[in-house]
Amino acid sequence: MSNLPELVHLSTLPSLSVMSAFLDRALPGQSASARRVRWQVLEFAANPTAKAVLLRGPIGAGKSTVARLIALLKRVAPLSLDGAKAILDLVPFNGPNQVDLRYISSWYVELALTGLVDTLAESQLFGSVKGAYSDALDRPGVFEAASRGHVAKGKEEPVGARVTKGVVFLDEIGDLPAKLQAKLLPVLSGGVFYRVGAEGKENAELEFRGVTITASWKELGDGRLRPDLLSRIAPYAIDVPGVEDRIDDFDVLLDGVQEAVIRMMRSAIEELSTTDTAIDRGYWRGRIETLKPMKQAYRESLRRVAWSSHGNLRGLTAAVEQILGTGSHPDTVVANLPKYLSPEAESNEQDDLLARLLSRSSTGERLGMHVKAIERENRRSLRAKLQLDRSALIRLSDTLGIEPEKLRLQLKDIDRDRRSLEDDR
Secondary structure (H helix, E strand, O other), X not given: OOOOHHHHHHOOXXXXXXXXXXXXXXXXXXXXXXXXXXXXXXXXXXXXOOOEEEEEOOOOXXXXXXXXXXXXXXXXXXXXXXXXXXXXXXXXEOOOOOEOHHXXXXXXXXXXXXXXXXXXXXHHHHEEOOOOOOOOOOXXXXXXXXXXXXXXXXOOOOHHHHHHOOEEEEEOHHHOOHHHHHHHHHHHOOOOEOOEOOOOOOXXXXXXXXXXXXXXXXXXXXXXXXXXXXXHHOOEEEEOOOHHHHHHHHHHHHHHHHHHHHHHHHHHHHHHHHHOOOOOHHHHHHHHHOOOOOOHHHHHHHHOOOHHHOOHHXXXXXXXXXXXXXXXXXXXXXXXXXXXXXXXXXXXXXXXXXXXXXXHOOOOOOHHHHHHHHHHHHHHHHHHHHHHOHXXXXXXXXXXXXXXXXXXXHHHHHHHHHHXXXXXX
């Protein structure tokens, strides 16, 4: 245990060595960032009183995988060495930062809070009773589902749920609607809460005594969350590094991604050959034989990419899939990946907007007119960009989940809105 200096006080825990070996596989690498994350995950998982942790890190860094690892290790931490090994040896890996959800689903539930409307978010968090609102059904929320486990009605809850009391992962906690933040407070402090529509009813009280994991790539101390909620979700905080913060581990990460992608592609091709008798098996067998790790020059091209702008491990995986699947050069593939703004870049954009306003009206005179003028310019720029760059249009349609043709119709609406604004001047 010499590589775990921060865990000296836990060195006698029977399951610690097997958990440590498991994390070495799940979060590979010897960079200082990788070792730090492994130490923090072990320390939180092995502490039976630790009930809340905030995962911070850039988009695509692997926060959801760290959450799954915590859920798994919370389950095995109390066990003997042999008991922990028996469970961990069954868990397959689909590559770096990809843990199969099926092996923890009986005590672990995750919910992404981005884009949820208030009513839907409330029912998914706390559950609902039939008739609470239009189309409402009797259903548990994520806290109730995690604490009871995923079992058929009338059957005993799974051991994992009893041991952990349930583990809930709330992704992008900074997007939780303001009105629900206060309702989440009693859940995190072990207080009583109700399903939507069951408030105050007899025998309808619920409580959650399990583990809450939250995550965000955004800065949460800027007013996005109530201070009392932030203090309750973050007694522990783990910073999950992006690819560029683990550049010393790049070869290990890339090897794991390649192995996972090749395995998935082979599996998909083999499934094709058994789906339809008309499949050209000779062609697809040839494709399987050509699935090999990329050459060194391609690896070096990927190493030079600023992955913080392209989704970190998520973007790297997407790039490897395209390179191995199509034979395209990494530079071409990376150029077509979506770009993400960091919080700092978003802040710079806000500063640029303020500078544009001040350059037009340093005294604030006719400020509303200048805001409308900048809005017209931005609409015109967006429309021109999407008309001239088909790849940008397709990427935007994929991101928004809108068919390209529907997006083109919306571009016409942008143009109509622009002309309407110009007519109003």
